[in-house]
Amino acid sequence: MVRITDVADLAKVSPATVSRVLSNEVKVSSETKKKVLDAIEKLNYRPNVLARQLRRMETKTIMVIVPDITNPFFSKVLKGIESVARKKGYKVLLGNTDNDIGREKEYLELLHHKQIDGTILLTARMEGKYITEWADQYPVVLACEYLEGSLIPTVSIDNVSASRKATEHLIKLGHRCIGFISGPMNIILSKDRLKGYHQALAQNEIEVEPLLIQEGDYSSKSGFNMMLKFLALENPPTAVFASSDEMAIGALKAVKINGFHVPGDISIVGFDGITLGEIVEPAITTIVQPMYQIGYKAMELLLNLIEDRELPKKQLMLADKLIIRESCGAKMIRDTIVF
The missing domain is CATH 3.40.50.2300 (Response regulator)
Known part of the structure; x- marks a missing residue:
């Protein structure tokens, strides 16, 4: 099926310009109109007249x-x-x-x-x-x-870059065994954030350990459950990067009820910048989205x-920002912004 974007690409104009030509608007130049009409004829494009008519109603x-x-x-x-x-x-x-x-x-x-x-x-x-x-x-x-x-x-935002920045922050704090809790892997955001995690490890010559990557669903419950898996490992991670603040908060709870401390035993970083992340104790270091x-x-x-x-x-x-709080153990002023 030929689409309006195909016509726009061939005529080297925007889809909105193609729509104007189809609507016979006078503000389209004759030269542009000819390019669009030639593209329509070449591609044998048949516009959805009903859709165009309906769009005029508000x-x-x-x-x-x-x-x-x-x-x-x-x-x-x-x-x-x-x-x-x-x-x-x-x-x-x-x-x-x-x-x-x-x-x-x-x-x-x-x-x-x-x-x-x-x-x-x-x-x-x-x-x-x-x-x-x-x-x-x-x-x-x-x-x-x-x-x-x-x-x-x-x-x-650039989710790859943001995730790499969060992981690099943990590496700079001395962590080499870093767990990652992803979102559902059928979502492009989850793939991008995992990619950023991988890039940070590779750039710092840290080998990727499959057991340190667990798939959540962005909920606090999944963060809790995935952290329990990490804690059950023979060598649990010293830090965990959760790709949502809700999962980070769930992970925080799992650490506490098992008798460990954040950030004393395990550092935690989240992603998003929701208000709840500031309220929990310790407050969550996170990537803040605008x-x-x-x-x-x-x-x-x-x-x-x-x-x-x-x-x-x-x-x-x-642009996103990395906000440093107590959950990662960095000795910095609360809410310092790192770009």
Whole structure:
């Protein structure tokens, strides 16, 4: 099936420009219009007329699709989204999927029925081809997660670099036996964070030990259970990097109830920067994501798509920070920022 992005690539213009030509808008130059029409003819592109007609109707409502509403990480992302939406007169609907791909698809169907003007996906677990087909016809933005090689507008951080930074911090503290608790390995974020862990070990000539890598699901319960596995090893790790703060907090509890101390016996580092990580004792050293800004920028991108404006940049990568607290044992001032 020929898509609008195929036409845009051949004509060397944006999909929004192709849409303008199809809508016969006067602000498109004759030269650009000819390039687009030639590409349409060459590719034998047949636009979805119904989709284009429906897009002209406004509901002033957008939907945010969330994989797990119980995860506190998403609350600040949603706050950023709503901040922009309210200023522009948009209502925000929330679709919680509980990591069910079928439910993600059901929520996307609301675009087809014109019950919403656009969607922000805080999850990208459906087949990439399926998401791309929707994004070709309707305003869709990805935030936090992303599709590798996709041109869908996306806001995220560099998860590989962030994970490498967290692991290197533990290595600089003298640790050589570092456990890693990943998220589900069918998610690109989990793969990226594992990659960063591997890179840090390789750059410091530390051999990867398979038993020191355990797969969680980003929940505190999985962090607790994976830490119990580490503690059962003949040579438990002296430090653990959990790829979410919730898992780090679960790991912290497992260490404590087994009579060990953090950071005296085991150092712990998390990922995300949720508020709860500051409250637990000891407070969790973590990679802080700019959650509010991720949501804010994602909503700005979505509004540009809804209003058919050109996007100066489709892929936005925001900066993360390593916040040093007591859980890793570093002798530094609380909340020192390391870039």
